[in-house]
Amino acid sequence: MSKRYLRVLSISLLFFPITTPLLAYEKRRGPEEVPDVPGGWDHLFNEMLIDITIVGIIFAAITIYLLIKYRQRYPGQEGSPLKLTTAAAIGWALIPAFVFMADDFYLAAEGWTLFNDYRRVPENAYEVKVEGSMWSWHFIYPEGVETFNELRVPAGTPVVVRMTSKDVIHSFFLPDFRVKEDMMPGRVTYLWFYPKDPGEHLITCAEYCGLMHSGMKGKIMAMPKDDFNNWIETEKKNSHT
Amino acid sequence: MHITYEALEHKPGLGQTLKEWIFTIDHKRIGILYLIGSMAAFAVAGLMALLIRIELSSVGPTITSNPGTYNVWLYFHGAAMILAFQIPALTGFLANYLVPLMIGAKDMAFPRLNALSLWLYWMGIIVALLTFVIPDSPDIMWTGYPPYSLKTGGNTAFYVFTVHLMGFSSIVGGINLITTILYMRAPGLTWNKLNIFVWSTLGAFILQMIFIPVLAAAVTTLLFDKYLGTHFYDPSAGGDVLLYQNLFWFYSHPAVYVILLPTIGIIFDIVATFARNRVFNYKMVVYGGIGGVVLMSGEVWIHHLFTSGMPDWIRIGMMISTLLISIPVGLLMIGLLGTLYRGAIQYTTPMLYAVGFIFLFLIGGLTGIPNAMTAIDLYIHDTHFVVAHFHYVMAVASTFAIFGSIYYLFPKMSGKMYSETLGKIGFFILFAGVNITFFTMFIIGFKGMPRRYYDYQQFAHLEGLQRIATIGAFIIGLGALVVLISWIHGLVAGKKAPDNPWGSKSIEWMTSTPPPPGNFSQIPVLSGEWHPYGYGRKE
Amino acid sequence: MNGHTSEHQLHWETSPWPLVLSIGILFLLPFAFSFYFVYSKPVMAVLSLGIGVPLTVLAIAGWISEGVGQKDEPGFSIAAMPLFIVAEAFIFVAFFVAYWVMRLGAPFWPPAGTPEISTGVPIIMTIILVSSSFTIHFGEVKMERGDKGGFLTWLVVTIILGTLFLVLSMTEYSHLFAEGFNFKTNSYSTAFFSITSFHASHVLVGIGMFICILIPALMGKMSKSFVKAASMYWHFVDIIWFFVVTQVYFWWAL
Numbered sequence A: 001m002s003k004r005y006l007r008v009l010s011i012s013l014l015f016f017p018i019t020t021p022l023l024a025y026e027k028r029r030g031p032e033e034v035p036d037v038p039g040g041w042d043h044l045f046n047e048m049l050i051d052i053t054i055v056g057i058i059f060a061a062i063t064i065y066l067l068i069k070y071r072q073r074y075p076g077q078e079g080s081p082l083k084l085t086t087a088a089a090i091g092w093a094l095i096p097a098f099v100f101m102a103d104d105f106y107l108a109a110e111g112w113t114l115f116n117d118y119r120r121v122p123e124n125a126y127e128v129k130v131e132g133s134m135w136s137w138h139f140i141y142p143e144g145v146e147t148f149n150e151l152r153v154p155a156g157t158p159v160v161v162r163m164t165s166k167d168v169i170h171s172f173f174l175p176d177f178r179v180k181e182d183m184m185p186g187r188v189t190y191l192w193f194y195p196k197d198p199g200e201h202l203i204t205c206a207e208y209c210g211l212m213h214s215g216m217k218g219k220i221m222a223m224p225k226d227d228f229n230n231w232i233e234t235e236k237k238n239s240h241t
Numbered sequence B: 001m002h003i004t005y006e007a008l009e010h011k012p013g014l015g016q017t018l019k020e021w022i023f024t025i026d027h028k029r030i031g032i033l034y035l036i037g038s039m040a041a042f043a044v045a046g047l048m049a050l051l052i053r054i055e056l057s058s059v060g061p062t063i064t065s066n067p068g069t070y071n072v073w074l075y076f077h078g079a080a081m082i083l084a085f086q087i088p089a090l091t092g093f094l095a096n097y098l099v100p101l102m103i104g105a106k107d108m109a110f111p112r113l114n115a116l117s118l119w120l121y122w123m124g125i126i127v128a129l130l131t132f133v134i135p136d137s138p139d140i141m142w143t144g145y146p147p148y149s150l151k152t153g154g155n156t157a158f159y160v161f162t163v164h165l166m167g168f169s170s171i172v173g174g175i176n177l178i179t180t181i182l183y184m185r186a187p188g189l190t191w192n193k194l195n196i197f198v199w200s201t202l203g204a205f206i207l208q209m210i211f212i213p214v215l216a217a218a219v220t221t222l223l224f225d226k227y228l229g230t231h232f233y234d235p236s237a238g239g240d241v242l243l244y245q246n247l248f249w250f251y252s253h254p255a256v257y258v259i260l261l262p263t264i265g266i267i268f269d270i271v272a273t274f275a276r277n278r279v280f281n282y283k284m285v286v287y288g289g290i291g292g293v294v295l296m297s298g299e300v301w302i303h304h305l306f307t308s309g310m311p312d313w314i315r316i317g318m319m320i321s322t323l324l325i326s327i328p329v330g331l332l333m334i335g336l337l338g339t340l341y342r343g344a345i346q347y348t349t350p351m352l353y354a355v356g357f358i359f360l361f362l363i364g365g366l367t368g369i370p371n372a373m374t375a376i377d378l379y380i381h382d383t384h385f386v387v388a389h390f391h392y393v394m395a396v397a398s399t400f401a402i403f404g405s406i407y408y409l410f411p412k413m414s415g416k417m418y419s420e421t422l423g424k425i426g427f428f429i430l431f432a433g434v435n436i437t438f439f440t441m442f443i444i445g446f447k448g449m450p451r452r453y454y455d456y457q458q459f460a461h462l463e464g465l466q467r468i469a470t471i472g473a474f475i476i477g478l479g480a481l482v483v484l485i486s487w488i489h490g491l492v493a494g495k496k497a498p499d500n501p502w503g504s505k506s507i508e509w510m511t512s513t514p515p516p517p518g519n520f521s522q523i524p525v526l527s528g529e530w531h532p533y534g535y536g537r538k539e
Numbered sequence C: 001m002n003g004h005t006s007e008h009q010l011h012w013e014t015s016p017w018p019l020v021l022s023i024g025i026l027f028l029l030p031f032a033f034s035f036y037f038v039y040s041k042p043v044m045a046v047l048s049l050g051i052g053v054p055l056t057v058l059a060i061a062g063w064i065s066e067g068v069g070q071k072d073e074p075g076f077s078i079a080a081m082p083l084f085i086v087a088e089a090f091i092f093v094a095f096f097v098a099y100w101v102m103r104l105g106a107p108f109w110p111p112a113g114t115p116e117i118s119t120g121v122p123i124i125m126t127i128i129l130v131s132s133s134f135t136i137h138f139g140e141v142k143m144e145r146g147d148k149g150g151f152l153t154w155l156v157v158t159i160i161l162g163t164l165f166l167v168l169s170m171t172e173y174s175h176l177f178a179e180g181f182n183f184k185t186n187s188y189s190t191a192f193f194s195i196t197s198f199h200a201s202h203v204l205v206g207i208g209m210f211i212c213i214l215i216p217a218l219m220g221k222m223s224k225s226f227v228k229a230a231s232m233y234w235h236f237v238d239i240i241w242f243f244v245v246t247q248v249y250f251w252w253a254l
């Protein structure tokens, strides 16, 4: 009877790692919708935090319990270990391994989903080129306008930056948008973000690049669309003259 | 020139003693010389950490107005803590001192190579310390990424040579240790009766033998590029900047398991001794835990390159493989908890450190999970969150294991007992300090502050948290000082130690204290019943 | 393990040579290199070499005279050499990875500025190195049979072949230098010189090992285990050379 029960249990455990990732499956979005990456990040971080906190608390609680329960009562007391049968020994290795694996696969599936959002650039994104150099950012807009350390973008449009570097490796870090990607000489990398509303956001360098690494900062200015278009037009004229 | 055993009894003169120490080829003395070197490195690099913390305690310049100075401190702190403190303390001191004793051998397979390994390590320390002497101190952080390391005016060569010397030392040591474990076990010591520490050292050195050469090649190419003009990392001439990062982390990720394995191995030995219990599910721990870590450690390095511009598929693949490492490590944790189960736990200082290790490692290991999830890492990579993660696992948990093992072996090494009171006071101060410092760092990192920042105008609102971390660092410093005092006190004023103060069953405690040259007056004869963790059993 | 204790084990054994050797290495490599290439102080570099070379040679000599041929020598060299070879192999793996990353990333290969690399010389070098593998094997066989004279002869022949290999390598280099092909030329030269010089340095180490066998052997001291280990190393160097030749010299064949 109990053997049968054990067998059923172990078989369902076998499927555990396969089934848990399915829990992470979410409804697909339509192509026009821009996914909310920072929101997704916050959500996933919380979920992950709860997950590891539970694991941590289980382990810590068991430890504390064992530490109190099994302290030595009189000098010379020895432990009284139970002898593990072979089945128990294997079970103690396989069952936890499967449970951990299930949790890992679940987290991996969740992370994968969000990562896809990170890497799939929405259509019609506004594309800006960035070149990093010690210790500033140089932005080149599709209209031919150039700025330093200040990236102006139209609010309400996803923006993709194509990045490279003149000298050493830098990293284009946008804390508010929960994203960063390295920029390096000889390669082009990209990231995208979605400034929903007008406002200012920090850009800061997150890869060690020497003396002024910590001073290598700039800002994103998300402007109302019309303001932005006006600005681009005036800048275009300025650069022609 | 040989002196006889009788001469030893008659207290050799100072000159003779000195000679017997610096020319020694005895594994115990070599181990102790390793310990001295690594503790010196810890002290100097720890002082650098204090300077770093003071500098970060306020926005803007605090004690230096030159960011370059900060970068040199941080370079030295990271490189010395890993290369000169932690790896040598575990695979140099502990492995050297314990492995031959634990397997009942008179010495290592190659005593002279062992001494060579020691002195190469010390030469590495000398080159590292020259950082403070030369005008163009290296400022390339312990990772040394090109092209910065090629463009900087700092002396990249000294970084490379430090790595070379330490690496060569480890390879020589690895050859020696693996040969010793394979061929010099006492008669009757079968594979399933090896201490967990011996197994884990074996695992660590297998990793060292395979991966150090790759690091050596990586830094050598840096040297060639910078000083001989080759083009490995020069994209304008067909080189590739990402190549170095891949080679570097191909070694340096396994290196963290080179640190973890002996750490957890000695924790197993301490826990079994003081819980007076056998190791729970020995075969699971050895083959599943240690074996699993060794097998899996080589295929996850991309998790350090999640934002480096590697192809997306490989980032996903290595997210999964990294997450899966929690399985063997989890099995090791279960082994530790199972060893407490039905034990009779004695709370001596080494045991306190082992208990501290369990909690601190849980925090550190579990916060590896968010790092491993690619999407989450896109935000927290290169922030203080990562700094907090690796300080918890490495700087704190492993250092606790090292301190605990020094207390554990103190009677055996010195023949004196340390003071439990001082030892415990030191432990509690350290435990408080590390949590204050490094837990705060998680929050700082979560709020987005990047690492390797000398100044943080952009994150000025984090000043309060930074202050707390700085205060914590000083508490750690105080704790370290108490620990140091307890050791000196033990050496100077400790009671004479018996041969086996802990009542351990393991072979290293069967010999006299401190062990004589040749370790055992008689090669231990092990009965079929005997087991290093045979507690609670009638023999 | 040989069971019982003897008087011999009961004192702290010492040897100054490991310490001397590591000091020698410190001057030989880090200091000499840094003085020359980093600080452009050739005089100091020569001075460093002047300290490093004698210390190293002295230490090796002392080490050998102390270590080789001891009666209770356990003969672990032969067990340890495979481990060392694994480590060495991975250095080459890393260099070859670097080579292939550059080569596969290049728009065309070889990159501009590469002169004609001769095909004759590497073939001759291959023949030399392969035959040296055989000669050392013959030497080993002689040693097993107890024919010390025969062993020494084959050992010397091997050393000569190895040296010949290095000489050819040097002439090849000077030709290429003369054509303006050096470390700095392009990514192919980067890989070419790094890998071949690294391999050559292994040949040099192998020859060094053989000399460390030859001299004590002439004085009547020999360690069979060490001879076997050294010959194993030499075979390894030979095998690596196949990779070097096929991928770096005859790159167009792949």
Ligand code: HEA
Pocket (backbone or CB within 6 Å): A055, A059, A099, A100, A101, A103, A104, B143, B256, B257, B259, B260, B303, B304, B322, B323, B325, B326, B327, B329, B330, B331, B333, B361, B362, B364, B365, B366, B368, B369, B371, B372, B373, B377, B380, B381, B382, B386, B389, B390, B393, B394, B398
């Ligand atoms: C001793 C050193 C050590 C150890 C053991 C670890 C262990 C782990 N580390 Fe850490 N790590 C470092 C030292 C170490 N690390 C260092 C030095 C760096 C930074 C270097 C630098 O950039 O300068 C770093 C950086 C680092 C990164 C890169 C972050 C970044 O730069 O963005 C990542 C990413 O994946 C990572 C992950 C992990 C994981 C998953 C583990 C796992 O092995 C942890 C496994 C343990 C547990 C999970 C807890 C116990 C298990 C259980 C209780 C079972 C149940 C749990 C689950 C199912 C989740 N580490």
Ligand code: HEA
Pocket (backbone or CB within 6 Å): B039, B040, B042, B043, B045, B046, B047, B049, B050, B052, B053, B074, B075, B077, B078, B079, B081, B082, B085, B086, B141, B142, B143, B387, B391, B394, B395, B396, B399, B437, B450, B451, B452, B453, B454, B473, B476, B477, B478, B480, B481, B483, B484
């Ligand atoms: C084992 C490794 C190890 C250890 C033990 C430590 C210990 C400490 N580290 Fe370390 N740290 C690293 C490894 C380690 N670190 C690495 C690899 C980096 C990354 C570097 C890089 O970015 O490249 C880093 C980076 C790093 C940073 C990030 C800085 C930045 O990115 O800008 C900070 C900031 O607070 C920090 C702080 C500390 C502190 C406060 C301690 C404290 O725990 C130190 C406490 C010690 C002392 C205060 C010494 C006191 C000694 C005595 C009083 C004498 C007593 C002597 C004996 C007991 C023998 N470290």
Ligand code: CUA
Pocket (backbone or CB within 6 Å): A135, A169, A170, A171, A205, A206, A207, A208, A209, A210, A212, A213, A214, A216
């Ligand atoms: Cu640019 Cu850091």
Ligand SMILES: [Cu+2]
Pocket (backbone or CB within 6 Å): B252, B253, B256, B301, B303, B304
């Ligand atoms: Cu890692």
